[in-house]
Every structure is written in structure tokens, then in C-alpha cells.
Amino acid sequence: MSARTAAPALSPAGTRVFQQLVRSGDASRTALARDTGLTPGAITRAVRPLLEAGLLLETGDRASTDGALGRPATMVTVQAGAHQVIGVKITADQLFGVVCDLRCRVLDEVTVPVADHAPEAIIGQIADLVEGLRAGRPEVGSVGLAVSGDVDAASGHVAYSPFLGWHDVPLGELVAQRTGLATTVENDVRALLTGERWYGVGRGISSLALVTVGTGIGCALLVNGQVVHGSFGVAGEVGHVLVDPEGPLCHCGNRGCVEAIAGSAGILERMAQAGFEGLGIGDVADLARSGQPDAVRVLAEAGRAVGTGIATIANLLGAQHIVITGEAIGSSPGAGAGSGGEQDYDVMDPHVRSAFEQRAFGSAARSEIELRPLRFVDWARGAAACAVEDFVTHYGRS
Amino acid sequence: MSARTAAPALSPAGTRVFQQLVRSGDASRTALARDTGLTPGAITRAVRPLLEAGLLLETGDRASTDGALGRPATMVTVQAGAHQVIGVKITADQLFGVVCDLRCRVLDEVTVPVADHAPEAIIGQIADLVEGLRAGRPEVGSVGLAVSGDVDAASGHVAYSPFLGWHDVPLGELVAQRTGLATTVENDVRALLTGERWYGVGRGISSLALVTVGTGIGCALLVNGQVVHGSFGVAGEVGHVLVDPEGPLCHCGNRGCVEAIAGSAGILERMAQAGFEGLGIGDVADLARSGQPDAVRVLAEAGRAVGTGIATIANLLGAQHIVITGEAIGSSPGAGAGSGGEQDYDVMDPHVRSAFEQRAFGSAARSEIELRPLRFVDWARGAAACAVEDFVTHYGRS
DNA sequence: GCCACTTAATTGACAGCAACAAAAAAAGAC
DNA sequence: GTCTTTTTTTGTTGCTGTCAATTAAGTGGC
Numbered sequence: 001m002s003a004r005t006a007a008p009a010l011s012p013a014g015t016r017v018f019q020q021l022v023r024s025g026d027a028s029r030t031a032l033a034r035d036t037g038l039t040p041g042a043i044t045r046a047v048r049p050l051l052e053a054g055l056l057l058e059t060g061d062r063a064s065t066d067g068a069l070g071r072p073a074t075m076v077t078v079q080a081g082a083h084q085v086i087g088v089k090i091t092a093d094q095l096f097g098v099v100c101d102l103r104c105r106v107l108d109e110v111t112v113p114v115a116d117h118a119p120e121a122i123i124g125q126i127a128d129l130v131e132g133l134r135a136g137r138p139e140v141g142s143v144g145l146a147v148s149g150d151v152d153a154a155s156g157h158v159a160y161s162p163f164l165g166w167h168d169v170p171l172g173e174l175v176a177q178r179t180g181l182a183t184t185v186e187n188d189v190r191a192l193l194t195g196e197r198w199y200g201v202g203r204g205i206s207s208l209a210l211v212t213v214g215t216g217i218g219c220a221l222l223v224n225g226q227v228v229h230g231s232f233g234v235a236g237e238v239g240h241v242l243v244d245p246e247g248p249l250c251h252c253g254n255r256g257c258v259e260a261i262a263g264s265a266g267i268l269e270r271m272a273q274a275g276f277e278g279l280g281i282g283d284v285a286d287l288a289r290s291g292q293p294d295a296v297r298v299l300a301e302a303g304r305a306v307g308t309g310i311a312t313i314a315n316l317l318g319a320q321h322i323v324i325t326g327e328a329i330g331s332s333p334g335a336g337a338g339s340g341g342e343q344d345y346d347v348m349d350p351h352v353r354s355a356f357e358q359r360a361f362g363s364a365a366r367s368e369i370e371l372r373p374l375r376f377v378d379w380a381r382g383a384a385a386c387a388v389e390d391f392v393t394h395y396g397r398s
Numbered sequence: 399m400s401a402r403t404a405a406p407a408l409s410p411a412g413t414r415v416f417q418q419l420v421r422s423g424d425a426s427r428t429a430l431a432r433d434t435g436l437t438p439g440a441i442t443r444a445v446r447p448l449l450e451a452g453l454l455l456e457t458g459d460r461a462s463t464d465g466a467l468g469r470p471a472t473m474v475t476v477q478a479g480a481h482q483v484i485g486v487k488i489t490a491d492q493l494f495g496v497v498c499d500l501r502c503r504v505l506d507e508v509t510v511p512v513a514d515h516a517p518e519a520i521i522g523q524i525a526d527l528v529e530g531l532r533a534g535r536p537e538v539g540s541v542g543l544a545v546s547g548d549v550d551a552a553s554g555h556v557a558y559s560p561f562l563g564w565h566d567v568p569l570g571e572l573v574a575q576r577t578g579l580a581t582t583v584e585n586d587v588r589a590l591l592t593g594e595r596w597y598g599v600g601r602g603i604s605s606l607a608l609v610t611v612g613t614g615i616g617c618a619l620l621v622n623g624q625v626v627h628g629s630f631g632v633a634g635e636v637g638h639v640l641v642d643p644e645g646p647l648c649h650c651g652n653r654g655c656v657e658a659i660a661g662s663a664g665i666l667e668r669m670a671q672a673g674f675e676g677l678g679i680g681d682v683a684d685l686a687r688s689g690q691p692d693a694v695r696v697l698a699e700a701g702r703a704v705g706t707g708i709a710t711i712a713n714l715l716g717a718q719h720i721v722i723t724g725e726a727i728g729s730s731p732g733a734g735a736g737s738g739g740e741q742d743y744d745v746m747d748p749h750v751r752s753a754f755e756q757r758a759f760g761s762a763a764r765s766e767i768e769l770r771p772l773r774f775v776d777w778a779r780g781a782a783a784c785a786v787e788d789f790v791t792h793y794g795r796s
Numbered sequence: 797g798c799c800a801c802t803t804a805a806t807t808g809a810c811a812g813c814a815a816c817a818a819a820a821a822a823a824g825a826c
Numbered sequence: 827g828t829c830t831t832t833t834t835t836t837g838t839t840g841c842t843g844t845c846a847a848t849t850a851a852g853t854g855g856c
Contacts (some may be wrong), residue, residue, distance in 0.1 A: 011813065011814085012814090013813075013814070019815080021400075028833080029819080029833075029834065030832085030833060030834085037799080038402070038814075038815095039814065039816080040833080040834065040835085041814075041816080041817090041834085041835075041836075042444070042813080042814050042815075043815085043834090044836085045835095045836095046814095053809075066803060068823090068824090068831095068832085069591065069825080069830075069831045069832065070822080070823070070824080070830080070831040070832025070833065071822040071823055071831075071832050071833040071834075072823060072832085072833075073832080073833060073834090074834085075832085123820070146819090176795060199818055201819065207539075207628075207629050213854060219714075221484070221714070221715075221784060223621045223622065223624075223626055224621065224622065224624045224626065225625075226621075226622045226624070228621055228622065228715060228716065229622075230605075230715065230762070231604075231605050231716045231717065231718035231764075232716055232717020232718075232761035232762065232764045233761055234712075234713070234716050234759065234760050234761045234762040235714065235715060235716040236714060237713035237714065237759045237760075237762065238713075238714060240713050240757070240759040241639075241640075241710055241713070241714075242639075242641065242642055242710070242757065243640065243643075245642055245643075252759055253608075253756075254690075254756065254757060270849055308640060312639055312640070312710060313714065314632075314713070315632070315634065315635035315636075315638050315639070316619070316633045316634060316635065316636060316639075316710070316711065316714060316715070317619075317626060317628065317631040317633060317714070317715075318616075318626065318627065318628020318629045318630055319628035319629065320630075357640070358651075358652065359640065359652060361632065361635045361638040362632050362635075362652055363628075363630035363631055364628070364630065364632040364635065365633045366629075366630045367630075392582070409841080409842065409843090410842080410843095411842075411843070426804080426805095427804070427805065428803085428804060428805085435843095436843075437807065437843065437844055437845080438804080438806085439805085439806075439807075439844075439845080439846095440843050440844075440845075442805060442806055442843080443806095443807095443842090443843085446841095453802065466802095466803080466852090466853085467801075467802045467803065467852080467854085468801085468802040468803025468851080468852065468853080469802075469803050469804040469805075469850060469851040469852055470803085470804075470851070470852060471803080471804060471805085472805085581801085594807080601797085696833060
């Protein structure tokens with residue numbers, strides 16, 4: 001694919017080194033030897049062709065010059081701009097696109113409204129979006145797409161996407177044909193996890209859980225350094241963990257699932273029951289901040305439900321780090337102008353934590369919990385991260 | 399270790415082939431090539447030294463002679479008796495020991511009562527048990543030990559074992575010193591999972607959950623073909639999944655955990671509350687079978703709790719197969735004379751399944767659920783399986 | 797009964813890769 | 827200015843598995 005720089009047939013060691021550097025940014029050769037488990041000699045030989053291909057760069061930087069004995073190590077860095085990728089998050093309302101470099105830093109972004117959900121229409125829009133972002137950037141060589149639903153990353157097929165109403169769409173092939181770029185497709189939450197894993201808090205961590213709170217509760221899991229896919233395509237359904245058998249009815253048919261209590265729909269419905277009709281989730285948070293008892297109660301319940309859900313993840317998987325995110329989770333109003341309208345009710349934060357601490361068993365309570373707002377750029381960046389991963393692992397192959 | 403047959407420095411391919419055969423029993427060379435991803439030529443070269451070392455055997459058997467074209471494949475089998483291992487399950491009451499061959503078939507078994515829980519005392523008893531089983535079996539070359547609690551398999555240390563009252567006992571080293579045999583230590587439930595994984599239902603499956611129902615609820619998880627250890631040593635705590643916030647108090651401080659409802663202690667306590675004091679778990683099952691309403695209710699609740707717990711596992715992990723086992727789970731009274739007194743109340747079975755089906759989300763309901771009685775031999779066999787795995791992976795190394 | 801066909805297993809040649817070990821490079825210390 | 831100390835490089839070596847051709851061992855056609 002995209003044979004811009006004739007791929008110099010990387011050795012296994014070369015791929016390992018390249019991966020390591022893309023993920024860590026820079027390192028001395030000795031550090032690389034330590035981290036990859038290869039011999040210093042092997043590193044030298046692995047690095048050379050990558051330098052020649054322009055993928056790596058030897059900056060004059062010296063590592064830790066402060067009084068260290070011996071020959072100072074010279075740092076090797078990724079030439080992050082050498083290859084660029086476009087990441088697109090597909091929703092029923094909008095397409096969010098970003099251009100990222102190899103270190104997954106966002107260079108440019110764009111949002112496009114979506115009207116027609118038909119696969120052909122959306123694929124056309126994706127192609128246009130890609131062409132637009134690609135203009136004047138010859139380094140762009142691959143595309144990553146993130147879609148909610150049942151996605152087979154290996155084949156690039158979208159088996160089923162409820163929000164888009166898609167069934168068995170060979171999205172990867174179609175976009176690759178239209179754009180001429182190597183295309184990677186992944187489930188949106190797993191894509192987000194991939195981004196977080198290599199370029200966020202997940203660095204150096206082998207078990208990580210990512211929970212997105214919104215209309216539904218999404219979740220992707222990293223266990224033993226591997227993304228969990230589930231035998232039947234289902235995994236990470238923390239939204240249907242039981243919280244209260246007497247709780248509100250969930251669309252899955254049971255009562256008291258996390259999603260029924262903490263999902264936006266459930267929250268708004270219970271506010272409506274309390275007499276507050278037609279609110280948005282941000283309004284509920286505002287009410288809660290101003291002390292309105294119903295809003296406080298509903299959000300506290302939501303927070304406790306999420307806390308119970310993540311405690312279950314911690315108890316079962318021993319996740320080292322748990323990130324909770326969503327349009328609906330934020331720090332404070334007006335903090336940082338994200339692309340999406342980020343409503344915030346960190347009102348939930350203490351309730352999440354207290355419920356987690358209460359239900360986490362033994363050492364599982366040591367899991368680090370992080371709540372953070374999520375902007376749509378992050379979704380697109382996750383898609384880009386998948387494309388980068390694909391590029392790096394397949395560089396000089398297939 | 400145990401250099402009986404001078405290990406002929408196995409190549410990586412050799413180890414892969416050996417592993418594959420120990421796990422599958424026998425295969426033609428072509429099948430091996432397919433399953434290991436190696437070239438036919440590599441297989442030939444890998445198999446030869448193993449044949450010479452007496453670890454493999456070429457039986458005259460031909461695979462599928464029925465009208466198949468071409469040269470018939472000759473089967474290669476493990477010489478299962480070439481190396482034997484002893485597996486020991488350590489409990490506060492008894493030691494259960496087995497001798498197994500490389501295919502993990504039980505050749506002999508023995509039970510020893512335990513009086514003194516002090517590490518030295520138990521290690522002495524283990525050494526005696528091993529010597530006894532070893533007598534007249536020169537093929538015995540390694541020992542596997544299964545202990546409940548926090549075990550570090552890599553170092554062979556038992557960090558903490560509540561039932562034995564052990565803290566940081568270097569069990570592996572000590573037993574290796576006493577017996578002169580290579581020794582492997584593993585958490586008991588994980589050992590059971592290992593046995594099941596390679597020699598039971600787990601063959602060819604990459605995600606498997608094993609739940610043991612007894613005094614406590616134990617659980618070991620296989621995800622993506624790897625055993626989950628948990629970042630802080632905690633994982634698989636399905637016993638503390640929330641079932642009912644109004645439920646009975648659990649020793650973890652919360653209400654309505656699976657363990658509080660389905661653990662033996664909880665069951666007996668609730669029977670006592672109903673006026674049935676001093677029962678054993680088998681008595682409760684008998685009462686339920688004879689239609690006693692309280693027993694029926696308590697066991698139904700227990701079954702539903704377990705069902706909810708495994709549904710949570712299925713929802714989060716997408717486990718392909720879930721095995722529920724325990725002294726307390728059985729088929730019918732008097733079926734097969736196991737070593738432990740196996741009480742049975744398959745009374746729970748329908749309740750487990752219905753609760754599971756109700757709470758499993760979407761395709762997660764496709765997980766295969768299996769309830770089966772557990773005899774103590776199985777625990778010991780799990781320990782043996784760990785020893786076999788260690789032997790196979792380290793053969794011709796370290 | 798011989799020959800073509802098919803599949804299994806073997807073998808020799810080959811090439812690639814990384815480990816090993818020793819030397820060169822680049823500092824700071826004395 | 828030499829001596830450490832650490833990083834990096836460079837031959838050399840050994841091993842391993844792929845490749846492709848060959849041999850082996852059957853079945854079925856004629």
C-alpha cells in the first residue's frame with residue numbers, strides 16, 4: 001500500500017524498534033536495547049535502515065548529561081512528520097476528522113455534518129473529508145475509521161452499527177478504493193482505548209479500562225497488554241452490570257443496569273419523572289450544582305452506578321488504571337474550548353469514587369480512577385492511533 | 399534441573415512442537431505444520447531430536463486411511479510416560495497428591511491429613527508425600543503445588559495464604575531443596591484453570607472462565623489465551639459482584655455479594671435463620687430435593703446469584719466457555735466415587751442458567767455454561783498441569 | 797500389473813537474523 | 827595527558843527456519 005518511500009523490508013528487530021520509538025517518542029540506543037530485549041548490536045543494525053528511510057532521526061540531544069560518567073548516549077527520535085494519518089470518527093450526526101503525525105499529535109481537524117446514513121453517502125463524505133485534509137500534505141499515507149457497533153478490525157467490515165443502521169458494510173475496502181490509502185477500521189471505543197494505550201495514560205501499562213458515559217455506556221478493556229474482543233464480539237458491557245434489582249428498567253429487559261441509571265436517557269427520564277421535562281444533560285448538572293435536590297440525587301445515583309460498574313471491572317480484571325470519560329463528564333464549565341459542547345457535571349466524581357472504594361475488593365481498590373472530559377477530537381485521534389499502529393506493524397510487509 | 403535425559407537443547411520450533419503434542423496428544427507432521435505455523439521441513443527437523451530423546455514416538459498409526467488420496471500421514475505421539483510429574487493441592491485439612499504423565503493423566507493418587515499448619519511442617523509432609531509417590535517411578539521429574547491465596551508463580555513464593563496463615567513463604571525453593579525436583583507453585587484456582595485449559599474443555603479455546611463455588615467463590619480467567627493475574631494480584635473476584643443491595647452482609651463489608659448468597663457459609667446461615675441449625679451443605683441439597691421450601695428458596699437464590707456473577711463475566715469478557723464447579727455442585731447422589739465426599743445439589747443448575755440467560759447481554763448469552771462436580775483429584779491434577787507446562791516450556795533451557 | 801496422480805515427509809542449499817565479543821568513540825575524572 | 831566509564835559500532839559466528847527439489851507411500855485408471 002501507499003508505497004511512497006519504498007519500504008526497506010524491515011527485520012523483526014526493526015519493527016520492534018520502530019514500534020517502541022513511535023510509542024515512546026525517543027530513546028537512546030541502550031534504552032532501546034533494554035526495552036526491546038535486543039542486543040545493543042542488534043539495535044544499531046535495526047536503527048540504521050530506519051534512519052536512512054527518514055523514519056527516525058538522530059537529534060544532537062544527549063540523555064542526562066548531568067554528571068553522568070562515560071560516553072553520553074545520543075537520542076534517536078521518530079521523524080514524526082514522515083508519515084501522517086487521517087483519523088475519522090463516524091457518528092450519525094457528524095464526521096470528525098483529524099490529521100495526526102506518527103506520534104499521534106493532532107495537526108489539523110475538521111467536522112462535517114452528516115445527513116444521509118446510507119453507507120454510500122457516508123463513504124462519499126469520508127472520501128471528501130479525507131481529500132480535504134490531505135490537500136497539501138503528501139505525507140498522509142493511511143486512514144483510520146472509528147465506528148460504534150460490531151466491527152471486525154481484521155477485515156475492515158462493519159457487521160452491525162445500530163446508530164447508523166448499517167449491516168455488514170465492507171467499510172475498509174470501500175474507503176480504501178475511494179481514497180487509495182491504506183484503511184483501518186475499528187470499533188470506536190476500542191479505537192479510543194488504542195489511542196489512550198499508546199499515547200495516553202496507558203503507556204507502559206498492561207491493563208487498562210476505558211469507560212465512556214453518554215447515551216449508552218461504552219467500555220473497552222486492555223488485559224495483559226491485549227485488547228479484549230470477546231468470543232462473540234461482545235465484551236466490556238459494563239453498562240449492563242447489575243446495580244439495583246429494584247432500579248429503573250433497562251432497554252436490555254432487566255432492571256437496574258448501570259446504563260439505565262447512569263446513561264443520559266435514564267438520567268433525563270428520572271428528571272422528567274421529578275417534574276423537570278425537556279432538559280439536556282448539562283442542565284441537569286447545572287441544577288445539581290445549584291443544589292436542586294432531585295438533580296443532586298439523580299446524579300449521585302448515576303455516579304454510584306458508574307462506581308459500582310468500574311469496581312466490578314477492577315474486581316474481575318485487576319485493571320491498573322480506569323479512565324471514565326464522556327461528553328457528560330467534565331471539570332468545570334467553560335474550561336478549555338473543546339470542539340464538542342462539553343457539558344460538565346463533575347458532580348458525579350465523588351460518588352463514582354466512593355462507590356468504587358466501597359465495592360472494590362482488597363487490592364483491587366488500588367486501581368487508579370480518572371474522570372475526564374472527552375472531546376470528539378479524541379475519538380478521531382483514537383482512529384488515527386489505530387491507523388498508526390497498522391502502519392508501524394505492517395511497514396515493510398504485506 | 400532434573401537432568402535425567404540430557405536435554406538436547408531444543409530449538410524454539412522444537413519447543414513449539416513439543417508443547418503442541420503434549421496438549422493435543424498426537425498429530426501427523428502436516429497437522430503440526432498447520433497448527434504451529436511452521437514449514438513441513440522445520441517440523442521434520444524439530445521432531446527428530448524429540449524422537450531420539452524418547453519424548454515422542456512414531457506409532458504405526460495412519461491418519462484417516464478411508465479413501466484418502468496420497469501418502470498416508472504417520473502419527474507422532476507424546477511418549478506420555480517419559481516424564482512424570484507430581485501435583486499436590488495443599489489445603490488446611492489435607493494434602494492431595496497425584497502422579498501424572500505428560501498428557502496429565504492420573505497414574506496414582508494419595509491423600510494425607512494435615513495437622514500442623516506451620517510452613518516447615520507442611521513442607522515436610524509434602525516432601526514425604528512426594529517421596530512416597532515417587533517410589534518406583536524414576537520418570538518423576540517435577541512437582542507442582544497448588545495453594546489458595548496470593549501466589550507468585552514466577553518466584554514460587556506464597557505471599558499470603560489466609561487458610562494456612564502463611565505470609566511470604568518461599569514454598570517453591572523449599573520443596574525443591576527437600577525433594578531435589580523442579581518445583582512449580584501456583585494459585586489453586588489458576589492451577590485448575592491451567593489443567594482445564596490444556597487438557598479439558600479449554601482445548602483450542604482462548605477465553606475461558608472457571609468458577610469454584612464452596613466456602614468462598616473462587617474464579618480464574620483466561621482472556622485472549624492468557625491467564626489474568628490482575629495488576630495488584632487481585633483478579634476474578636466474581637464472589638464480590640453485586641447481586642442485591644438489600645442482600646445478606648458479606649465479609650467484605652458490603653451487602654448482597656455473590657459470595658454472601660451462594661457461598662456455603664451464607665447458605666448455611668440462612669438455613670439456620672429458617673430454623674435448620676447445624677446442617678452441612680449436602681443436607682441442604684437433600685432437603686431441597688425433597689421439596690423443603692426454605693432449602694429450595696435458599697438454593698434457588700444461590701443459583702441465581704451465581705448466574706448473575708457469570709453473566710457479568712460473560713458481559714465484560716465475552717468468555718467462550720464458563721465452567722462452574724465446586725464440592726457443592728454435582729450431578730446426582732452416589733454418582734462416581736470421588737475422593738472427597740462430593741455432596742450434590744444440581745438443584746442450583748436451572749437457577750444458574752436462567753439468571754445467566756436473563757442477565758447476559760446480546761451475544762454474551764452464547765457463552766457455554768457447564769456445571770460439574772469437582773473432586774479433589776482435579777485440584778491436584780491442575781497442579782500437575784502447571785508442572786507439565788513448566789517442564790515443556792523449559793525443556794532444554796535454563 | 798503398470799503408470800499417473802496425490803499427499804506426506806525428507807533433505808540439502810541458502811539466507812537472514814540476532815547473539816557474542818572485541819574494538820572504537822566520547823565524554824569526565826584525576 | 828592518561829584512565830575510567832559508558833555508549834555505540836563492527837566483524838564473526840552459529841543457529842534457525844524457509845525454499846525448492848526429492849523421495850516415499852499410498853489410490854485409482856486402464
